[in-house]
Amino acid sequence: MHTSQIVQAWGKILRGEYPSLSIEITKECPLKCPGCYAYDAAHLGGGQTLRDLNDRRGQSLVDGVLEVVDRLKPLHLSIVGGDPLVRYRELESMIPPLLARGIHVQIVTSAFRTMGPTWANLERLYVVVSIDGLQPEHDARRAPATYDRILRNITGQRVTIHCTITGQMMKRPGYLGEFLKFWTPRPEIKKVWFSLFTPQVGDKMPEILSAGERQRAITDLIQLRKQFPKLDMSETVIRQFGSPPKSPQDCVFAQTTQTLSADLETKITPCQFGGNPDCASCGCVASMALAGIAAHRLGGILPVGTIFKASAKIGENRAKKRSDSGGKSQSKDPLQILQVKEAGCGSVEQRTNRP
Ligand code: SF4
Numbered sequence: 001m002h003t004s005q006i007v008q009a010w011g012k013i014l015r016g017e018y019p020s021l022s023i024e025i026t027k028e029c030p031l032k033c034p035g036c037y038a039y040d041a042a043h044l045g046g047g048q049t050l051r052d053l054n055d056r057r058g059q060s061l062v063d064g065v066l067e068v069v070d071r072l073k074p075l076h077l078s079i080v081g082g083d084p085l086v087r088y089r090e091l092e093s094m095i096p097p098l099l100a101r102g103i104h105v106q107i108v109t110s111a112f113r114t115m116g117p118t119w120a121n122l123e124r125l126y127v128v129v130s131i132d133g134l135q136p137e138h139d140a141r142r143a144p145a146t147y148d149r150i151l152r153n154i155t156g157q158r159v160t161i162h163c164t165i166t167g168q169m170m171k172r173p174g175y176l177g178e179f180l181k182f183w184t185p186r187p188e189i190k191k192v193w194f195s196l197f198t199p200q201v202g203d204k205m206p207e208i209l210s211a212g213e214r215q216r217a218i219t220d221l222i223q224l225r226k227q228f229p230k231l232d233m234s235e236t237v238i239r240q241f242g243s244p245p246k247s248p249q250d251c252v253f254a255q256t257t258q259t260l261s262a263d264l265e266t267k268i269t270p271c272q273f274g275g276n277p278d279c280a281s282c283g284c285v286a287s288m289a290l291a292g293i294a295a296h297r298l299g300g301i302l303p304v305g306t307i308f309k310a311s312a313k314i315g316e317n318r319a320k321k322r323s324d325s326g327g328k329s330q331s332k333d334p335l336q337i338l339q340v341k342e343a344g345c346g347s348v349e350q351r352t353n354r355p
């Protein structure tokens with residue numbers, strides 16, 4: 001993330017807007033992964049489920065996504081599902097106009113089918129492929145998006161692998177190392193991210209990591225990042241798994257990302273998981289990456305998170321004033337006075353962990 005992007009994001013926060021948008025562009029998915037939160041009864045807050053929504057297709061979907069983007073003006077758009085590749089033709093139509101708007105676009109998929117032949121070369125387009133462990137476990141959980149099919153479908157692409165670590169994986173010592181040994185030598189793999197399985201409050205599932213397994217995952221990842229440069233997670237980010245945000249109000253990711261479901265209207269709260277996620281057990285890599293930035297102390301004194309909270313409060317008040325005045329309030333953008341030269345500032349991007 002460059003300084004100019006940070007300043008742009010900060011400007012949106014001060015205006016009470018979300019820098020990042022995530023859209024479930026379809027309710028359909030050919031997979032039936034155990035523990036998938038998208039089809040959980042609580043995902044949309046109870047009442048209706050993802051399958052009940054009227055999703056769009058064809059030109060109506062393309063136009064709908066562009067209308068939402070033009071209205072909310074995110075800096076970063078994450079396209080998820082269901083599986084967004086179910087709407088492959090629509091993606092092919094919407095990607096060029098989205099990129100032309102200067103937005104960073106991320107597609108999160110199971111890679112159950114092939115992708116656009118030009119996608120690997122498009123600037124600001126990122127494809128994230130979800131792979132849940134080594135072949136025997138992955139294929140059992142994620143058929144028809146099996147290892148064989150993924151390997152065929154990512155040929156010629158440049159993708160990020162995202163693996164959600166489960167309790168079952170952590171019961172086998174050396175599992176994460178074997179995973180990295182298999183995937184990182186391949187030229188199609190640009191980088192690898194890991195999340196930890198995040199349950200809903202009250203869940204009891206074998207996927208949930210015990211406290212000991214969580215700690216071992218942290219220790220293993222800190223070691224493995226030294227051996228596998230494609231494991232694109234800093235030690236600071238990995239250590240954040242040991243102290244996740246206490247609540248959605250403390251979660252910078254939840255506070256800076258708006259998530260819309262497949263009708264392009266229903267908001268998913270408090271974060272992309274929906275329902276009542278167990279923040280104390282959160283393992284979302286995007287949340288940890290932003291928590292790592294929030295924990296950083298400017299000048300060794302003032303945590304970035306403190307500045308973020310103050311900025312978010314200002315933004316909230318400004319958004320309220322705008323809504324009270326029916327959108328007529330035209331207060332000046334406090335960042336217009338800043339002239340900032342772009343400079344390298346690490347490589348943190350927004351991430352999401354489904355499909
Ligand atoms: S991303 Fe994690 S910490 Fe943030 S609100 Fe969701 S469950 Fe809680």
Ligand code: SF4
Pocket residue numbers: 029030031032033036037038039081082083110354355
């Ligand atoms: S986790 Fe993703 S790929 Fe699996 S069923 Fe859910 S939406 Fe589909």
